[in-house]
Amino acid sequence: MSPDGSATVHDYGDDADVRSVREQKADARAGAAAPARPLNLYARRVQVYPRKVRGRFRSLKWAALLGLLGLYYILPWVRWDRGPGAPDQAVLVDLNHERGYFFFIEIWPQEVYYLTGILVLAAVGLFLATSLAGRVWCGYACPQTVWTDLFMWVERQIEGDRSARIRLDKQPLSAGKVGRKTAKHAAWLAIAFLTGGAWIMYFVDAPTVVGDFFTGAASETTYFFVGLFTATTYLLAGMAREQVCTYMCPWPRFQAAMLDEDSLVVTYNRYRGEPRGPIRKGETRNRTGGDAGHCIDCKQCVAVCPTGIDIRDGLQLECIGCGLCVDSCNEIMAKVGLPPNLIAFDTERRMAQQAAKQPLTYRLIRPRTVLYFFLMLGVAGLMVFALATRDDRSVNVLHDRTLFVRLSSGAIQNSYDVKVLNKARTARRFDLTVEGLPGAKIVLVGRSTEPAARVVVSAPPDGLGEYRLHVRAPAAGVTGEETKIRFVVTGEDGGTAVRETTFRGPKAQSR
Amino acid sequence: MPSKSEKDLYTGQATTGHEWDGIEELNTPLPRWWLWVLYATIAWSVVYFILYPAIPGWSGYTKGVLGYSSRVEIEEKIAAARAAQGKFRDGIRDSSLSEIRTDDRLLRFALAGGKAAFADNCAPCHGVGGTGNPGGYPSLADDDWLWGGGLAEIHATIRHGVRTEDDDARVSEMPAFGGEEDAQLTPEQIGDVAEFVLSLGKRATDGAAAARGAPLYKEHCASCHGETGQGDREQGAPRLSDAIWLRDGSKAGIVAQITRPNMGAMPAWRTRLDAETIKMLAVYVHALGGGE
Numbered sequence: 055m056s057p058d059g060s061a062t063v064h065d066y067g068d069d070a071d072v073r074s075v076r077e078q079k080a081d082a083r084a085g086a087a088a089p090a091r092p093l094n095l096y097a098r099r100v101q102v103y104p105r106k107v108r109g110r111f112r113s114l115k116w117a118a119l120l121g122l123l124g125l126y127y128i129l130p131w132v133r134w135d136r137g138p139g140a141p142d143q144a145v146l147v148d149l150n151h152e153r154g155y156f157f158f159i160e161i162w163p164q165e166v167y168y169l170t171g172i173l174v175l176a177a178v179g180l181f182l183a184t185s186l187a188g189r190v191w192c193g194y195a196c197p198q199t200v201w202t203d204l205f206m207w208v209e210r211q212i213e214g215d216r217s218a219r220i221r222l223d224k225q226p227l228s229a230g231k232v233g234r235k236t237a238k239h240a241a242w243l244a245i246a247f248l249t250g251g252a253w254i255m256y257f258v259d260a261p262t263v264v265g266d267f268f269t270g271a272a273s274e275t276t277y278f279f280v281g282l283f284t285a286t287t288y289l290l291a292g293m294a295r296e297q298v299c300t301y302m303c304p305w306p307r308f309q310a311a312m313l314d315e316d317s318l319v320v321t322y323n324r325y326r327g328e329p330r331g332p333i334r335k336g337e338t339r340n341r342t343g344g345d346a347g348h349c350i351d352c353k354q355c356v357a358v359c360p361t362g363i364d365i366r367d368g369l370q371l372e373c374i375g376c377g378l379c380v381d382s383c384n385e386i387m388a389k390v391g392l393p394p395n396l397i398a399f400d401t402e403r404r405m406a407q408q409a410a411k412q413p414l415t416y417r418l419i420r421p422r423t424v425l426y427f428f429l430m431l432g433v434a435g436l437m438v439f440a441l442a443t444r445d446d447r448s449v450n451v452l453h454d455r456t457l458f459v460r461l462s463s464g465a466i467q468n469s470y471d472v473k474v475l476n477k478a479r480t481a482r483r484f485d486l487t488v489e490g491l492p493g494a495k496i497v498l499v500g501r502s503t504e505p506a507a508r509v510v511v512s513a514p515p516d517g518l519g520e521y522r523l524h525v526r527a528p529a530a531g532v533t534g535e536e537t538k539i540r541f542v543v544t545g546e547d548g549g550t551a552v553r554e555t556t557f558r559g560p561k562a563q564s565r
Numbered sequence: 566m567p568s569k570s571e572k573d574l575y576t577g578q579a580t581t582g583h584e585w586d587g588i589e590e591l592n593t594p595l596p597r598w599w600l601w602v603l604y605a606t607i608a609w610s611v612v613y614f615i616l617y618p619a620i621p622g623w624s625g626y627t628k629g630v631l632g633y634s635s636r637v638e639i640e641e642k643i644a645a646a647r648a649a650q651g652k653f654r655d656g657i658r659d660s661s662l663s664e665i666r667t668d669d670r671l672l673r674f675a676l677a678g679g680k681a682a683f684a685d686n687c688a689p690c691h692g693v694g695g696t697g698n699p700g701g702y703p704s705l706a707d708d709d710w711l712w713g714g715g716l717a718e719i720h721a722t723i724r725h726g727v728r729t730e731d732d733d734a735r736v737s738e739m740p741a742f743g744g745e746e747d748a749q750l751t752p753e754q755i756g757d758v759a760e761f762v763l764s765l766g767k768r769a770t771d772g773a774a775a776a777r778g779a780p781l782y783k784e785h786c787a788s789c790h791g792e793t794g795q796g797d798r799e800q801g802a803p804r805l806s807d808a809i810w811l812r813d814g815s816k817a818g819i820v821a822q823i824t825r826p827n828m829g830a831m832p833a834w835r836t837r838l839d840a841e842t843i844k845m846l847a848v849y850v851h852a853l854g855g856g857e
Contacts, residue, residue, distance in 0.1 A: 079594075080578075095581070097594035297596060456694035459706040459854050462807040469706070469854055499852040500672045520673060524854055 072353035075100045075362035075372070101223070102296060102362035104206060105216035105354070109381025118194040119203055127248070130255035136160075137479045139515060147257050153516075159441065160516075162477065171437040175430060180305075182426035184312040186418065187399065188319035192305065193376030198298050201249065201291035202360065205242055212238045216357060242292045243284070250283030296361035299374055306371045313369075315402040316417040320375055322355075322366040322397050323348075325409040330366075333390055348392050355379035355397055365397055447484070448475040449543045449553045457558040466532045466559050472521045474543055476513035482545060483512045486523075490539040491557055492531040497524040511543070525557060532559035650674075657841045662716040665848055672848065679849025682842050686834070687850075695853040701812050701829040708855035709809040711801045715857045718798075720847035726833030727801070734833060737800040742785065743824035749785065750823070758782050759819040765794035765806040770816075 073081075078100045134144035134157055141148060146155040154161045154169075161168050183190055192199060213219045213234050225231055254263060254276050266272035267280070290298055299306060313319065327349035349366070356364045358379060361372045365379045383397040404414045454469040461467055476482050486509050488494050495505035499522040502509075513519035525539070537557040544550045571580050573591055583590045614620070617629040653674040657665060665671045684693070690702045697704030703711060712722045712735050725733040742750045742758075750758065760771050761778030769775045783792070789802040796804030803811055812818055812827065834843055850856075 095592065095594055096597040096600050099596045099598060301596065301599075454694055456696050456706055456854075459696070459704065460808065461707050461855070462709045462804065462809055464808060467707070467854055499676075499856070500666050500669070503856055522676060522852055 072357045074356045074359075074364035074367075075102060076364065076367070099297065100362065102360065103216045103219050103357075104360045104362075104378075105357040105382075106210060107358040107378050107382045107385070109378075109384060111377030111381050115194060115203065115376060115378070119200050122195060122200050123204070127252050130252060130260040134158075140479060141259060143259055145256060146259070149257055160477070162475070165444075168437065168440070171433055171440075174433050175437075178426055178429045178433065181312050182423060182430065184309055185314065185317055185420075185422050185426060187375075188313065188317055189306075189309055189373070189375035192299065192374035196374075198290060198303070199360075199374060199376070201245075201287060202295050204245065205291040205295075206360070208241045208245070209238055212241065239292070242288055246284045246287035246291070247280070249287040250280040250285075253283045254279050296372065296374075299361060300372050312422075314420070314422065315406075316420055318399045318401055319369055320365055320373060320377055320380065320397065321400040321402070321405060322368070323395070323400070323405065323408070324366075325405065327366070327396050348387070348396050350386065350390060352386055354382045354386055358382040445549075445551055446477040447482075447543060447545060447549065447551045448477070449473070449486075449541055449551050450475065451541050451553045451555045453555060453558075458560070460529075460560070461526070464529045465526050466529055466557075467524050467526045468557050469522070469524045470541075470555070472511075472523055472541065474511050474513045474519040474521070476515065476517060476519070479515050481512065481515050483510055484543040484545050485509075486511050486521075487542050487544070488525055488539055489542055491525070491527050491537055494525050494527040494531070494539065494557070497526065499523060527557070529559075532557070535559055535561055654841050657844055662720060662844060662847060665844065666716065666851070675845040675848040676852060678842065679845040679847075679852075682838065682846050683849055686838065687846070690831075695850060699812075701827060703811055703829075704809075705850050706854035707809060708857070709804060709807060710798065710855065710857070711803055711811070713798045713857075714851070714855050716847055716851050719850050719856075720843065722831070723843050723846055723850070724833065724835045726831045728828060728830040729833045731833035731835075735801055737789075737802065737828075739789070739802075739822075739826040739828060741825050750781065752824075754778075754781055755820055755823050756816075758786065758823060759816050762786075762794065762805050762819050763816060766808065 079097060129145050130143065132144040133142050134155075135142055136155070141155060143155065144157050148155065152163045159168075180191055209219070213222055222231060222234065251264075251267070257279075258276065263272055263276060267276065294302075326347060328347040330349035330351040331346050332352075333346075333350040353364075355366065356362070356379075358381070359365070360376065360378065361374060363370055363372045365373065377399060380395070380397050380399065384394040387394050387396055401416070403417070407414050450473040452471040454471075456469065459467045459469075472486070474484055474486070486496065486498075487507065488496060495507055496509050497503060497505045498509040498511070505524075505526050509523070511519050511521055535558060537559065538554060539557045541553045541555065542550055543552075571582060571589075572578070573580050573589060576591065579592045581590045581592045614627075615629065616631045617633050618626050619629060620627045653671065656668070656671050657675060657678075660668065660671060665675050683691075683695070687695070690698060691705055692698050692702070695705030697706075703709075708714065710718070712718055712727070721733070722735055725731040725735065727735045728737075740749075742748060743752060743755050754777075757774045757778035758781050759778070760769055760774040761776075761782045763769045764772075764775040789797055789800050790805050791797060791802075794805035796802050810818075811829075812822060834846075838846070
């Protein structure tokens with residue numbers, strides 16, 4: 055603040071000249087566009103130095119970060135007893151044994167449609183959240199945001215806040231600088247390693263893999279994926295940061311399709327804020343009084359933005375909807391004695407209503423939100439239904455390539471490969487019968503060469519019994535080239551599983 | 566690339582200088598590290614060219630300093646798979662055929678191994694799935710067996726073959742009853758016998774001829790094919806009283822077979838396949854549909 059009182063009320067030190075990424079790029083382009091210099095199709099990355107901020111949305115973001123990271127690191131250690139012979143990890147994708155475990159749910163590879171259901175739910179849930187409250191996923195829950203936030207916190211602890219970091223980067227190389235940078239990257243790599251290490255725990259037993267990892271006994275795949283996720287976490291959260299959102303992620307490109315004038319998005323209240331200008335000492339502002347708006351052009355909204363944008367330019371692709379600029383602006387508004395929420399989560403409709411001096415209205419129930427909600431409800435309902443009616447046994451049948459064989463007695467015989475799936479935790483025996491063909495009998499290969507109406511098959515716990523069998527029927531009962539028959543497996547508890555298949559016979563005239 | 570850039574009138578942003586019918590392209594520069602990634606991939610490809618086989622020439626290709634070969638790799642993998650199969654192969658070797666058939670683990674392995682060996686060695690004549698082929702290649706999926714359909718009989722037939730030089734081969738010969746001046750039967754008599762053979766399967770059309778053929782059949786044929794045409798597996802004489810015919814089962818076909826018989830042959834597989842494979846083949850053929 056200069057003694058004559060002509061400077062701005064608030065002094066941010068080195069931070070006074072805050073420029074958004076967009077402005078800095080425009081400057082670079084203006085330089086490149088000077089006559090006789092070739093057109094530049096590539097630009098230097100503009101480094102973003104977000105300032106520390108306090109407030110409601112920052113607290114929410116910390117809470118989301120702690121909750122999500124906690125969940126990510128703790129979940130693999132949660133135990134869930136499934137009895138002997140089964141893994142006791144609550145959440146486990148056991149690729150080696152082709153099983154997925156989620157608490158009381160266990161799915162087999164052919165039931166991967168549950169995963170499809172979860173992905174559909176996630177997608178529609180994202181649409182619903184976006185149409186209601188903008189890109190809150192991007193701002194609070196996306197792994198890229200969560201880990202970037204964590205990495206920025208680490209960076210701030212080691213290198214200091216915004217202005218200190220800018221100063222440090224401008225300094226010539228010194229022992230102190232090297233020390234700080236080394237410490238920062240070491241801390242980043244440590245976090246990245248823990249991230250990659252935790253990832254692998256979702257695919258193999260967590261306590262076992264931790265022991266194996268440090269004794270060198272883990273599989274090559276384990277080391278590879280821990281390395282891969284360590285590298286990607288370090289690169290994406292430490293180096294690439296907001297560039298992942300602006301250059302790599304497809305979501306910002308089509309989020310506009312989910313937004314409408316009633317979606318809550320981070321909004322600068324242009325009506326209230328403009329015309330903007332630095333505030334003088336002793337100056338008071340209000341809309342009805344002077345000709346200056348409430349925005350004092352301190353640019354602290356730009357200084358705290360993790361993607362380096364100026365929210366006052368309006369909704370833009372780079373905005374991840376984290377609301378840190380809201381916190382920052384409210385801090386300033388309180389200091390200069392102006393009402394809060396010059397920047398706020400608000401809707402376009404309310405902005406327009408405010409400008410037109412109409413009553414302000416929210417509209418949460420809209421065709422699109424209703425549609426998204428019922429879509430979610432429908433998919434969730436389907437999944438619950440599928441899960442509740444999921445059978446613990448099933449039978450799969452594959453007909454031989456050979457259509458049929460006529461035996462010397464004149465009987466017609468078809469051969470099948472049959473798999474009995476036992477999804478229970480105990481070994482079980484089933485009765486196998488065939489329906490839909492009069493006089494049909496079964497010859498179970500390996501058990502008997504005599505046909506029987508009913509044969510006994512068994513399957514190990516959580517496994518399948520594979521059998522080859524022949525179905526024999528008197529020619530008189532085989533009425534056509536194709537007869538629909540059903541294989542029925544009946545457990546000792548009386549429960550059944552049925553599979554329909556075809557029994558082939560000769561053409562009618564050749565019999 | 567144009568040497569100068571111009572400003573777009575409306576956005577104030579620089580353009581690339583490209584213009585199509587008044588539409589200009591704004592210049593939105595990529596971050597430079599993106600370009601470095603491209604250069605890094607080029608550098609990587611050079612390293613790859615040096616390390617791995619890469620450039621084809623007239624008489625071979627550059628081998629690469631690592632000496633990697635996908636052919637060697639697949640051979641190693643096959644060897645590893647064979648080693649993994651070892652305990653099953655040992656089980657097959659040390660178990661009797663009926664033990665294999667009642668041990669679920671060995672049975673599955675034998676069926677899979679037998680299927681592969683069958684496709685390579687047997688399917689050209691006996692057909693995929695052992696359904697047989699016209700012209701004397703018997704079906705192995707039905708219950709009509711020339712030399713027996715038990716595990717041991719099938720195993721012996723595969724091992725020693727049919728009508729081969731092997732000492733234990735299945736050998737039999739049906740004499741030619743016609744065609745020569747001094748033949749045992751005249752063409753008319755052969756026709757009568759054929760009618761009688763048809764009558765064994767209840768297919769005769771000429772009762773009188775069949776009656777004339779009956780004593781001839783008893784004299785010349787019954788010793789091998791049986792009084793009622795039930796066949797004889799000791800001699801590989803086919804059953805004549807059922808609906809299954811190895812060759813043409815029409816009257817003309819039967820006449821031709823009596824006049825100048827055709828007899829099939831099968832190699833002795835013990836000189837071509839190892840003992841375990843033959844065991845697996847026996848179990849597989851037994852499971853095709855007609856095992857006894």
